[in-house]
Amino acid sequence: MMNQYETVFIATPVLSEAQFKEAVTKFSNLITENGGEMINDEDWGLKKLAYPIQKKSTGFYHLFEFKADPSFIEKLELEYRRDERVIRFLTFRLDKYAIEYSGKRKNKLKAKAEEK
Numbered sequence: 001m002m003n004q005y006e007t008v009f010i011a012t013p014v015l016s017e018a019q020f021k022e023a024v025t026k027f028s029n030l031i032t033e034n035g036g037e038m039i040n041d042e043d044w045g046l047k048k049l050a051y052p053i054q055k056k057s058t059g060f061y062h063l064f065e066f067k068a069d070p071s072f073i074e075k076l077e078l079e080y081r082r083d084e085r086v087i088r089f090l091t092f093r094l095d096k097y098a099i100e101y102s103g104k105r106k107n108k109l110k111a112k113a114e115e116k
Contacts, residue, residue: 002067004039004099007091009080010059013046020060023085030079031064034072040065040106053087065094065102 009027011020024043032038044061053059068076073091080089094102 001069002037003070004065004067004094005073005091006063006065006094006098006102007076007089008044008061008063009086009089010049010053010061011085012054012087013056013058013060015060015085019085020062023083024062026083027062027076027079028064030076031066031068031072034068034075036066036068036072038064038066040102056087059087 007027011023015023024041028038028041040063042063044063046058047061048058049056070093077089077091080086
């Protein structure tokens with residue numbers, strides 16, 4: 001059975017745009033190559049951290065929303081830990097209320113983008 005997940009990772013701010021995109025592509029491919037189904041992919045850009053991590057005060061944030069087999073999450077998180085570009089990550093399973101909220105949030109973002 002596939003569950004729906006959201007994962008956010010923070011990459012070190014010393015990366016170039018190309019290096020960050022390479023990391024995003026790596027994790028995106030990891031999800032799809034392991035039978036995952038990508039639902040949403042958001043680049044949140046460079047943001048200030050709540051507290052310094054590895055003496056860094058900012059980081060590149062990226063969110064993936066996807067469906068995958070629960071056994072895959074361990075593999076994804078192991079890859080995050082092995083990648084020196086990733087300074088923090090969080091993955092969680094979405095319940096039906098979170099899935100509903102996520103859909104509403106995406107629709108609001110889409111509406112805002114169309115207004116511009």
